[in-house]
Amino acid sequence: MNKAQTQSDFFIPRLAVIGVGLIGGSLALALREAGAVGEIVGIGRGLENLQKALDLGIVDRITQDAAEGCRDADVVFLATPVRTLADVAAAIIPSLKPGAILTDGGSVKAQVAQEIEPLLRDDVFLVPGHPIAGTEKSGAEAAFATLYQGRRCILTPTKSTDQEALLFIQRMWATVGSEVVLMDVTKHDRVLAAISHLPHMVAYSLVNAVGSYDRYEENILEYSAGGFRDFTRIASSDPTMWRDIALTNRDALIEMMERFERFFGELKEDVRQGDDGKLFDFFQRSKQMRDEIL
Numbered sequence: 001m002n003k004a005q006t007q008s009d010f011f012i013p014r015l016a017v018i019g020v021g022l023i024g025g026s027l028a029l030a031l032r033e034a035g036a037v038g039e040i041v042g043i044g045r046g047l048e049n050l051q052k053a054l055d056l057g058i059v060d061r062i063t064q065d066a067a068e069g070c071r072d073a074d075v076v077f078l079a080t081p082v083r084t085l086a087d088v089a090a091a092i093i094p095s096l097k098p099g100a101i102l103t104d105g106g107s108v109k110a111q112v113a114q115e116i117e118p119l120l121r122d123d124v125f126l127v128p129g130h131p132i133a134g135t136e137k138s139g140a141e142a143a144f145a146t147l148y149q150g151r152r153c154i155l156t157p158t159k160s161t162d163q164e165a166l167l168f169i170q171r172m173w174a175t176v177g178s179e180v181v182l183m184d185v186t187k188h189d190r191v192l193a194a195i196s197h198l199p200h201m202v203a204y205s206l207v208n209a210v211g212s213y214d215r216y217e218e219n220i221l222e223y224s225a226g227g228f229r230d231f232t233r234i235a236s237s238d239p240t241m242w243r244d245i246a247l248t249n250r251d252a253l254i255e256m257m258e259r260f261e262r263f264f265g266e267l268k269e270d271v272r273q274g275d276d277g278k279l280f281d282f283f284q285r286s287k288q289m290r291d292e293i294l
């Protein structure tokens, strides 16, 4: 038994991470810190980011050839933007070894599972997942070992998900400190549209609206105080990632954007009419709900 194995009874002899950015890199670092992984292969398109991941000790070896990099992997973690996941899976599935588990960290689940499941072999298992942890930063340099500690990770098994593989991936997330929650895939996409995807759309819109206000010469964003910064941190998130999320969870997101428009419209009317009672109630209800949960 090697030194790493003595630290954890959960162990992945060889892990392949495709997309060594914030999410993939942080899982690699956390598993390594827990002594729960042997070799980690980093796979990606950009050599510069891969080299950074190698230099930072996030992975042990790098390759741009996904099929080659995954060939001996026991677990493959897909951590690329959601619209790339199916193509990446298609490229690697034929070369995976029997018994390999394919899992992912994508922010949207239904469409991706629908696209990947038909590509599977009988001896390769898919466990769709989504760590509810992250920041507005991206790339290997943004990865850190404690990202998943004390956070939830949602797994969305379908009726064809192998139970042993599911259990293994549950243990993987528990090993890095996450509380695993199993959720129906449609529910996942609706809940995340509400609590994560809509807020990002609102933050991006707010920065565009205020940042393009051109009545005065100077960039008025320079006058922003704490509230604007707090509210818009997530508008610094990666544009490719959010374009992919918006387009992959389109129906649930549009439903939530329309719901938001109704509430925003109501607020606008109350302001226009100077209805102080309604305005107070609107703010009071919101404050109560937020104070109860956060």
Ligand SMILES: NC(=O)C1=CN([C@@H]2O[C@H](COP(=O)(O)OP(=O)(O)OC[C@H]3O[C@@H](n4cnc5c(N)ncnc54)[C@H](O)[C@@H]3O)[C@@H](O)[C@H]2O)C=CC1
Pocket (backbone or CB within 6 Å): 018, 019, 020, 021, 022, 023, 024, 043, 044, 045, 046, 049, 079, 080, 081, 082, 084, 088, 105, 106, 107, 108, 130, 131, 132, 133, 134, 135, 136, 137, 138, 139, 140, 142, 238, 241, 245
């Ligand atoms: N950023 C966040 O807070 C969270 C992101 N996610 C999900 O995790 C996934 C990864 O996100 P991040 O790590 O934040 O992104 P990131 O931008 O930090 O890392 C993604 C990496 O994938 C590489 N990549 C892109 N397309 C590729 C392809 N076709 N083949 C191989 N490599 C490719 C990129 O070059 C980049 O290095 C996304 O699906 C995202 O929706 C999930 C939870 C939180």
Ligand SMILES: O=C(O)C(=O)Cc1ccc(O)cc1
Pocket (backbone or CB within 6 Å): 106, 107, 131, 132, 133, 134, 135, 136, 196, 234
């Ligand atoms: O930075 C933040 O606060 C986030 O909300 C990060 C995040 C982004 C996408 C996800 O699917 C999950 C978490």
